[in-house]
């Protein structure tokens with residue numbers, strides 16, 4: 001039976017980065033990566049619309065962790081050791097120039113995800129890391145101070161240490177981990193768009209608002225209320241709403257929305273930069289100063305795209321030709337409510353094609369985040385999406401994969 005110092009299960013971002021980093025740390029290590037498919041780093045290749053948004057230009061660990069709905073507390077320490085600046089430096093040191101886009105997302109300067117995948121594969125080859133493709137790890141046992149990894153072709157590999165980097169939780173992940181008594185938090189989707197059919201936004205496809213505030217409130221079974229809030233740009237789509245504010249809210253409320261079968265209500269504040277009382281004052285002012293002007297065509301201070309303004313006016317029951325002077329104060333109050341707290345019914349979730357991530361995975365309290373080693377089984381390590389960690393869109397998911405892989409590698413290399 002072949003024996004390795006380290007067997008990495010999963011030939012994705014975390015698996016490759018961990019193997020390469022461990023071998024860099026300790027060149028004596030005999031390392032094998034096992035990948036079930038015939039395509040290494042397949043998610044890296046499809047990521048970021050084929051460009052691979054490999055990290056985010058956020059260099060303060062305390063700020064960085066705010067982008068992880070699950071895992072923020074645990075990642076703080078690791079980010080002090082390996083954070084986006086280190087990722088950029090690492091790739092730069094291995095011949096990959098990167099660029100930071102206006103919104104902070106970091107891509108390879110080539111705009112090709114293959115640059116990242118090739119870099120990792122080249123490093124693995126250079127460092128003599130063995131890679132078995134088409135090799136599915138079925139189960140792992142630990143006996144006589146060694147791990148035995150059973151592959152689907154009935155062969156067995158022995159290892160001193162094992163790193164599990166098999167990505168999002170699947171039935172197979174249970175089979176690999178259950179033996180060791182680890183808890184797996186059930187997976188549910190994160191980062192999705194909201195399906196909303198509502199006359200206020202119907203047909204406004206492509207219209208975006210630079211800053212909105214979204215809110216979802218839930219009453220739990222224990223009668224406790226929970227509120228999720230996100231701020232940012234919103235995009236109206238064919239099916240409902242999308243954009244950073246929506247994706248962030250979907251991640252924050254992922255579990256709750258799943259429990260509600262993606263049927264809920266979201267409140268939209270279209271102008272969060274102006275307090276509610278001031279909005280009403282603006283409307284009263286308009287009535288006083290421009291009583292003859294049509295409300296529909298007075299998009300105050302260009303608060304939002306005019307077509308959306310008109311829809312919100314009509315939704316309040318104000319007629320197309322009504323002037324400010326003809327609108328009752330009660331209607332103005334209703335309109336301000338529409339602007340600051342428009343309630344929309346979510347009928348389901350849509351797909352965010354650029355990045356698909358699940359929340360759920362190995363319970364974080366069972367892993368030592370100084371080493372990424374299991375607290376239950378010494379010698380067993382975890383990195384990447386297998387952990388119950390997920391980030392917002394923008395390169396944060398890869399960053400947690402690089403960081404957890406790097407931390408594991410330092411410990412294994414020692």
Ligand SMILES: Cc1cc2nc3c(=O)[nH]c(=O)nc-3n(C[C@H](O)[C@H](O)[C@H](O)COP(=O)(O)OP(=O)(O)OC[C@H]3O[C@@H](n4cnc5c(N)ncnc54)[C@H](O)[C@@H]3O)c2cc1C
Nearest residue numbers: 010012013014036047048053137167356384385395397398
């Ligand atoms: C379409 C898409 C676009 C994305 N874009 C971005 C982006 O731009 N930026 C970002 O930060 N994040 C992005 N993500 C998320 C990111 O890809 C993941 O967070 C990241 O790939 C996780 O890395 P990983 O190594 O943990 O898992 P994976 O990349 O999923 O790798 C796990 C590997 O393990 C293998 N495996 C599983 N089980 C076994 C087994 N039993 N035996 C052997 N091998 C096994 C799998 O085949 C796979 O190759 C995107 C995701 C998707 C789906």
